[in-house]
Amino acid sequence: MRGYLITFEGPDGAGKTTVLHEVIKQVAPELKQPYIITREPGGSKISENIRQIILDPTNQEMDAKTEALLYAASRSQHVSEIMRPALHEGKIIFSDRFVDSSLAYQGMGRNLGIKEVKAINDFATGHLEPDLTLFLDIDPAQGLARIKKLRPDQEDRLEQEKLEFHKKVYQGYKEVERMYPDRIKNIDASASLAEVVAQSVKIIKKQLPEIFK
Numbered sequence: 679m680r681g682y683l684i685t686f687e688g689p690d691g692a693g694k695t696t697v698l699h700e701v702i703k704q705v706a707p708e709l710k711q712p713y714i715i716t717r718e719p720g721g722s723k724i725s726e727n728i729r730q731i732i733l734d735p736t737n738q739e740m741d742a743k744t745e746a747l748l749y750a751a752s753r754s755q756h757v758s759e760i761m762r763p764a765l766h767e768g769k770i771i772f773s774d775r776f777v778d779s780s781l782a783y784q785g786m787g788r789n790l791g792i793k794e795v796k797a798i799n800d801f802a803t804g805h806l807e808p809d810l811t812l813f814l815d816i817d818p819a820q821g822l823a824r825i826k827k828l829r830p831d832q833e834d835r836l837e838q839e840k841l842e843f844h845k846k847v848y849q850g851y852k853e854v855e856r857m858y859p860d861r862i863k864n865i866d867a868s869a870s871l872a873e874v875v876a877q878s879v880k881i882i883k884k885q886l887p888e889i890f891k
Contacts, residue, residue: 679711681765682889683806684882685776688814689848690837691821692867693874695774697814700875702772705882708890714764717774719749721756728752733834740835742788746795749780754802761806770889776808778854778862783836786850787843792857810885812878813855814867818844821867 686694695717702715719729731737732748753776764771777799785792822844825837855862863881867874883890 679768681711681768682770682810682886683761683765683773683776683808684770684886685773685778685808685811686814687775687778687782687811687851687862688867689816689818689821689844689851691818691824692814692816693824693871694814696871697812697867697874697878698772698774700871701878701882704875704879705890709770710889710891711768711770713770713772714760715772715774716756716760718756718776718779719752721761721773722759724759725752725756728755733836735833735835735838737835742784742790745788746780746784746790746798749784750798750802753777753780753799757803757806762804773808776811777803778811778813778851781854782847782850786853787839787847789846792850792853808861810882811858811862812881813851813862813864814874815851815864816867818848 686698688694698715702713706713718725719732720726728748728751732740732745732752761771761773777796780795780799781792784790785795819841822837822841825833855864863885865874865877865881869877
C-alpha cells in the first residue's frame with residue numbers, strides 16, 4: 679500500500695493549522711492506513727531549529743536568497759528524515775505547508791522567481807510532490823487581521839511584513855494554483871470554520887477515495 683502526501687496551503691491567517699486538525703478529527707476513523715501530521719518549516723528536530731532562525735523577528739537582516747535556502751534546507755531534512763520513510767511505510771502524511779509556500783513567499787513575495795525557487799526545492803526534496811493540496815484562499819488583509827486578533831504582538835518575522843508583501847505572496851499562490859490545477863483545490867477560507875472543514879473533507883474524499891475504508 680503506497681503512502682500519500684496531502685498538504686494544506688494558504689496565506690498567513692488562512693487557518694491552515696486549525697482546519698488541518700479539524701479535518702483529521704473527521705477523517706481519521708475512516709482512513710485505511712496510518713497517518714502522521716507534520717508542518718513546515720519544521721517537522722523534525724533539525725528542521726525545527728532552522729524554523730526558529732527563519733521566523734525569529736530579530737533576524738531582520740536576512741537576505742531573500744538566504745531565506746529561500748534555509749526553507750529548502752529545512753525541507754530537505756524533513757523529507758529525508760520524516761516524509762520519505764513515512765511514505766515508504768504506506769502512511770498518509772497531512773502537512774501544514776510544503777513547497778508551494780516557498781514558490782509563493784520566496785518566488786513571488788521576495789521576487790526570486792517561482793521557476794528558480796522550484797529548482798532549489800526540487801533538489802531539496804528529490805522532486806517529491808503532494809498527491810493533493812488544499813489551498814485555503816483568503817484575502818491577505820483579512821488573514822493578517824485574523825492574526826492580529828488571535829495573537830496580538832506575537833507575529834513572526836514574515837507575518838510582520840507589510841501588506842504589499844503579503845499581496846505579492848497571494849499573487850504567487852494564485853500563479854501556482856494555475857500551474858497545478860489537478861493537484862491544487864481552492865477552498866474559500868473566509869467562510870466559517872465548519873464550512874471550510876466540511877469542504878476540505880469533501881474534496882479529500884472525492885480526490886482520494888482509495889485512502890478511505
